Amino acid sequence: MFESLSQRLSSTVQRLRGRGRLTEDNIREALREVRVALLEADVALPVVQALVERIKVRAIGQEVLKSLTPGQALIKVVRDELTKLMGSAADELNLNVPAPAVILMAGLQGAGKTTTVGKLAKLLKERRKKKVMVVSCDVYRPAAIKQLETLAQQVDVLFFPSSTGQAPVDIAKAAVSEARKQFVDVLLVDTAGRLAIDPAMMDEIKKLHAGLDPVETLFVVDSMTGQDAATTARAFADALPLTGVVLTKTDGDARGGAALSVRYVTGRPIKFIGTAEKMDGLDVFHPDRVASRILDMGDVLSLVEEVERKVDKDKAAKLAEKVVKGKKFDLNDMHDQLEQMLNMGGLTTLLDKLPGIGAIPEKLKSQVNDKEIHRSIAIIRSMTKKERRHPTLLNGSRRARIARGSGTSPADVNKLMKQYQQMEKMMSKMSGGGLKGMMRGMKGMLGGRGGPGGFPMH
Numbered sequence: 001m002f003e004s005l006s007q008r009l010s011s012t013v014q015r016l017r018g019r020g021r022l023t024e025d026n027i028r029e030a031l032r033e034v035r036v037a038l039l040e041a042d043v044a045l046p047v048v049q050a051l052v053e054r055i056k057v058r059a060i061g062q063e064v065l066k067s068l069t070p071g072q073a074l075i076k077v078v079r080d081e082l083t084k085l086m087g088s089a090a091d092e093l094n095l096n097v098p099a100p101a102v103i104l105m106a107g108l109q110g111a112g113k114t115t116t117v118g119k120l121a122k123l124l125k126e127r128r129k130k131k132v133m134v135v136s137c138d139v140y141r142p143a144a145i146k147q148l149e150t151l152a153q154q155v156d157v158l159f160f161p162s163s164t165g166q167a168p169v170d171i172a173k174a175a176v177s178e179a180r181k182q183f184v185d186v187l188l189v190d191t192a193g194r195l196a197i198d199p200a201m202m203d204e205i206k207k208l209h210a211g212l213d214p215v216e217t218l219f220v221v222d223s224m225t226g227q228d229a230a231t232t233a234r235a236f237a238d239a240l241p242l243t244g245v246v247l248t249k250t251d252g253d254a255r256g257g258a259a260l261s262v263r264y265v266t267g268r269p270i271k272f273i274g275t276a277e278k279m280d281g282l283d284v285f286h287p288d289r290v291a292s293r294i295l296d297m298g299d300v301l302s303l304v305e306e307v308e309r310k311v312d313k314d315k316a317a318k319l320a321e322k323v324v325k326g327k328k329f330d331l332n333d334m335h336d337q338l339e340q341m342l343n344m345g346g347l348t349t350l351l352d353k354l355p356g357i358g359a360i361p362e363k364l365k366s367q368v369n370d371k372e373i374h375r376s377i378a379i380i381r382s383m384t385k386k387e388r389r390h391p392t393l394l395n396g397s398r399r400a401r402i403a404r405g406s407g408t409s410p411a412d413v414n415k416l417m418k419q420y421q422q423m424e425k426m427m428s429k430m431s432g433g434g435l436k437g438m439m440r441g442m443k444g445m446l447g448g449r450g451g452p453g454g455f456p457m458h
Contacts, residue, residue: 012037027059027074034078044230044261047085051260055081079291085260086287091244091269093124097215100133100179100187104212105246106205106236107220109193112248112274114144116220117190118151119274119282120246125157130185133158135175137168137208138192148190155279158184168192168204169211176212189214197232202239209240216243218271221258223247229258230265237266244271247285259290329427331388334420335380338373375408379416382406391420 012033031052038048058077095101103120107113117134124130134152138144142164152159160175172189179187191208194201209217219236221229233245245262250273263270270285380388382405387393394402399413406413 024060027056030074031056031059038260041260042258044265047230047261047264050264051081051085054084082260082291082294083288085264086290087263087269087285088287090284090286091271092284093271094215094243095128095130095186100176100184101216102176102187102189102212102214103216103218104189104191104205104209104214105218105220106191106240106242107193108197108222108232111193111220111222113193113220114138114147114151114190115277116246116248116272116274116282117148117188118155119279120272121152121157121188122155122279123272123282124186125155131158131183132186132188133160133175133179133182133184134188134190135160135171136162136190137171138190139164139166139168139171140192144190144192151279158182169207172208172212197235206239217241218244218246219266219268220246220248221262223250223258223273225258230261233262233266233268237268242266242268244269246270246272246274246282248274250275263287329424331380331383331391331420334423335377335388337423338377338380342370342373342377375406375412376416376419378406379403379408379413391417 012030034055035048035052038051039045043051055077058081059074093101093103105113105117105120114136121132121134125132134148134157136145136148139162145162145164149159149161158179160171160178162171162175168191175187175189189208189212191205192201217240219233219240219242221233223229225232229247233242236242245266245268247259247262247270250259259270259273262268270287272282273285275281275283379402382402383394387398387402394413394417396410399410399417403410403413
């Protein structure tokens with residue numbers, strides 16, 4: 001998300017960063033470019049006008065022009081105003097009510113409501129340690145009920161059965177009753193959508209809301225619909241007392257206009273964003289971190305949190321202990337490291353959160369993908385246990401056999417072994433030469449024509 005906007009905005013403000021002095025003309029010119037960048041990102045026109053005006057008022061005031069580092073001060077103003085536009089701070093779900101806390105999910109058909117219910121159930125269970133039940137009130141699509149049941153099994157939460165012959169309000173009330181009996185903390189209620197807003201859908205969801213009195217009513221919207229997302233969100237906000245918005249499919253949205261428009265248009269906070277198709281692809285929305293990413297400052301905090309959640313701490317501790325004791329880093333260790341990288345969303349996801357990534361040419365960025373990691377894992381898995389523990393055994397005939405077994409070429413196996421040797425060298429320097437040794441090792445891995453972690457870009 002935000003790739004095109006980030007490139008335009010970051011290049012505009014970075015040009016002003018190093019200037020010792022800014023004039024009103026410099027700032028006006030930069031703001032014209034900011035305005036065009038926002039419109040191209042499909043941000044709603046009233047939002048663009050309001051944002052640019054707020055930046056302009058602060059930028060041509062004392063705060064920027066009289067600053068010792070005016071370029072830096074202007075970047076801070078843009079970042080602050082982007083953050084404010086999207087809601088200033090992360091807005092948590094309010095679960096501080098007598099159990100079960102009912103969360104009603106609304107939105108159009110195809111926005112990803114049912115999948116989001118599954119993702120949110122997983123997030124609440126794992127991160128907030130809640131006992132969760134899900135129920136579908138979409139009596140028009142039997143496939144939606146079945147889909148939710150499958151997702152509930154997948155993320156290991158309770159599922160309340162429903163059928164097409166029942167009234168949605170009756171289903172919801174019965175689910176609340178069952179949730180109380182089973183001491184459920186949170187009940188997530190999936191609702192029917194339509195391809196467009198119509199009176200029948202709105203009437204049904206109003207009745208559901210009245211019958212349930214949910215603590216949270218979340219509007220789920222596809223970010224790829226751009227300005228339409230904000231328009232649809234406003235229609236739902238007029239009909240329902242929404243408490244927040246969930247933006248889905250942000251991994252497929254290069255522009256990000258919806259994220260910048262929805263809060264301003266509806267007055268409701270964005271609470272979550274869908275970042276990937278997997279069940280753990282739902283994140284809390286942090287406006288300040290998103291603003292930093294738009295300005296190509298990275299999002300290191302989210303990266304650290306992701307590592308905390310997804311890295312296998314036992315394996316990491318064992319590897320650290322092995323390195324400290326000076327034991328040899330083998331191909332089993334390399335296999336574990338590659339798997340951990342995929343668990344965190346792969347190279348693309350990791351790179352997106354690093355500062356300065358916008359400065360890398362698009363052609364080069366498009367070459368960074370996870371095919372190489374999958375290929376490397378397949379090669380290592382085609383080795384015997386003894387070969388993984390003792391890589392020096394891998395002579396020409398063994399490498400040819402491994403290539404056949406993994407569906408790769410001997411050249412691919414040789415490439416992997418070269419990467420392994422670089423990693424092994426870095427680990428041995430870490431155990432012997434401390435931080436300096438590690439930095440030298442990393443320089444060796446990142447040098448030459450290789451990509452991040454020594455992986456070639458294909």
